Amino acid sequence: MMDNNERVVFFDVDGTLLDTSAFAETARKAAIGLMVDNGLPLDKDEAYGVLKTIIREKGSNYGKHFNVLTQVVLGHEDPMLVALGMITYHNVKFALLRPFADTIETLIYLKSQGYRLAVISNGITIKQWEKLVRLNVYSFFDEVITSEEVGKDKPDKLIYDVALRKMNGNPEKSVMVGNKFKEDALGAVNAGLSAILVNSDITEEDRDYIKKEKLDITIIQNIGDIKTIL
Ligand SMILES: [Mg+2]
Numbered sequence: 067m068m069d070n071n072e073r074v075v076f077f078d079v080d081g082t083l084l085d086t087s088a089f090a091e092t093a094r095k096a097a098i099g100l101m102v103d104n105g106l107p108l109d110k111d112e113a114y115g116v117l118k119t120i121i122r123e124k125g126s127n128y129g130k131h132f133n134v135l136t137q138v139v140l141g142h143e144d145p146m147l148v149a150l151g152m153i154t155y156h157n158v159k160f161a162l163l164r165p166f167a168d169t170i171e172t173l174i175y176l177k178s179q180g181y182r183l184a185v186i187s188n189g190i191t192i193k194q195w196e197k198l199v200r201l202n203v204y205s206f207f208d209e210v211i212t213s214e215e216v217g218k219d220k221p222d223k224l225i226y227d228v229a230l231r232k233m234n235g236n237p238e239k240s241v242m243v244g245n246k247f248k249e250d251a252l253g254a255v256n257a258g259l260s261a262i263l264v265n266s267d268i269t270e271e272d273r274d275y276i277k278k279e280k281l282d283i284t285i286i287q288n289i290g291d292i293k294t295i296l
Pocket of ligand 1: 081
């Protein structure tokens with residue numbers, strides 16, 4: 067029983083559990099549309115361009131993109147326009163939020179096999195829990211370990227070490243599932259775990275590197291393929 071208890075499957079969220087393809091852009095464009103219709107004095111393409119610059123400069127996890135947008139365009143913050151932008155962005159984003167096909171049955175399968183599950187994510191802790199709650203998969207996960215909490219982003223070994231410690235996991239019996247070669251797969255292998263890459267845009271060069279270094283990284287097409295490995 068002790069053995070089983072040490073086996074943890076860690077998941078990345080965005081692009082791994084959650085299909086994030088293009089929904090942020092759609093949500094941002096909807097927000098801009100409503101802000102322009104309600105008095106932001108730019109045309110929609112210009113306003114979207116300004117917003118993209120702000121996101122690039124402040125980072126996507128910064129919480130006040132729309133506040134800065136009104137400051138830049140109007141010279142002062144416009145609370146009504148900020149509220150319209152924020153609410154539209156969140157509503158459209160969450161309307162489009164969905165897990166990849168087979169995600170839930172894969173989580174059920176892993177639990178039935180005795181694995182404990184946790185998330186390791188570069189992001190904001192509450193935002194990542196929020197996504198798990200909205201997808202209704204939060205009850206599968208014991209912990210969400212984020213770069214916000216640890217102070218280091220994947221692939222830094224520290225975030226994996228903290229996650230293993232919090233979950234009381236044995237690295238040799240634990241697995242990281244993610245969509246990014248460097249952050250998820252190399253980071254995990256460097257911390258002593260094995261890794262499964264899913265939905266990844268892995269290059270031929272990366273594949274050669276895995277072979278040459280004999281890294282414990284398995285590449286799959288769909289999250290449901292985990293069942294053939296674990
Ligand atoms: Mg990801």
